[in-house]
Amino acid sequence: MALTGNVDGLFEGVIHGWACRPDRPELRVEVVVRADGEDVVRATADLQRDDLAGHGIGDGRYGFEIPAPPGLAKFRLSVQFAESGEPIPGSFADNLSVARRLELPRAENPLVEELIAEDGLSDRQAGLVRQFARDGFLKFRVTDPAFDELADAAIAGVDWSSSNGIRVQDAWPEVEAVRRLASLPEVMDLLELLYGRPAVPFQTLSFRVGTQQETHSDSLHFSSRPGRFMCGVWIALEPVDERNGPLHYFPGSHRLPIYDLNDLGLLGDEASIEQNYEIYCDMLQAMIRAHGLHKQLALMDRGEGIVWAANLYHGGDPILDRTRTRYSQVTHYYFEGCAYYAPLSSDPFLNRYDRPDRRDVRTGRPIGHWFGTRPVGEADRADEPAILRAPPAARPLAARPLAARPLASRLRRFLGR
Known part of the structure; x- marks a missing residue:
């Protein structure tokens, strides 16, 4: 079973992202948020995302918006595929680097090269980030x-x-x-x-x-x-x-x-x-x-x-x-x-x-x-x-x-x- 998705971020107290099974695009995937190793909330990734549909990812109904547990720092949260227990790419707590913990804009982070590598940016994207970081x-x-x-x-x-x-x-x-x-x-x-x-x-x-x-x-x-x-x-x-x-x-x-x-x-x-x-x-x-x-x-x-x-x-x-x-x-x-x-x-x-x-x-x-x-x-x-x-x-x-x-x-x- 192949699962894919992304945790886009934590914005105004809500965890945003998407998850799907490319081999079974008609199914909806369940995700779980864990804090300090404990399950705190589950949700089904079934919200409409026009950006996903526009990129040819099924019908686009793979989004999730999950209220984050109040009072917990982002780096203590992990977002996972419920079925496999694997972290969804972009999840906060899993293997979080020092560069990721620094709350700075990507291009103004002194560890920007680590972020470029972690995020898998293309050569063009990396060039833009480096230019902005320099100038x-x-x-x-x-x-x-x-x-x-x-x-x-x-x-x-x-x-x-x-x-x-x-x-x-x-x-x-x-x-x-x-x-x-x-x-x-x-x-x-x-x-x-x-x-x-x-x-x-x-x-x-x-x-x-x-x-x-x-x-x-x-x-x-x-x-x-x-x-x-x-x-x-x-x-x-x-x-x-x-x-x-x-x-x-x-x-x-x-x-x-x-x-x-x-x-x-x-x-x-x-x-x-x-x-x-x-x-x-x-x-x-x-x-x-x-x-x-x-x-x-x-x-x-x-x-x-x-x-x-x-x-x-x-x-x-x-x-x-x-x-x-x-x-x-x-x-x-x-x-x-x-x-x-x-x-x-x-x-x-x-x-x-x-x-x-x-x-x-x-x-x-x-x-x-x-x-x-x-x-x-x-x-x-x-x-x-x-x-x-x-x-x-x-x-x-x-x-x-x-x-x-x-x-x-x-x-x-x-x-x-």
């Missing part, structure tokens, strides 16, 4: 045949009069083309390859012209635990050259430590936020000089894009020709199974976290905060820090979403590209 960014070309139509619709559909003449944030609820560009399957697949877990688009920025923004790191604006599970994707909706305000970036800067305000002796104080941000950007310039980093420009054709890591130093170059536009779209992504916060208005060492309320661009549903199988911020968690136990209405100002705070409009100027 902190990766250029690509959109191949979706609907791209030109989507790009035109995204430009025409955005209400540019509602912006500052530069950009419109989160047009995706009103403009379907913006939402679809943010969730292109080929981009989502690329991000999962680079990060080792599914991506979740949470913010879009539609640009009419370049921002000329000073060099910065997204890690100050969007951060996660486990760390570095955030990235940006920029897609050119028209050609970009040296004269209409291209992006610039510093290859390799993503490998530097992630610094926040506390590292500079500063607090996430709203009254000082602009001054703090200037000090932070000055620090980045000092790092660029100290490490001998060299700036590169992202010169792009329509339909080309770039993925960059959360800690890559980047910004916007000057606009030399003021008569030209630079239509483009940026999407920011989190990754499943993480907790998120805004370092610019948080003080982790004082246990003050600004946890933003974000929605999944694909569905409009809120994005939860998780650490493995544990939800972060549940009101009934007596063992969590007090700032996380407080219900939303009672949380201190520092733990409320930016959208609920008067300073939110001032913060937006720091988040452009």
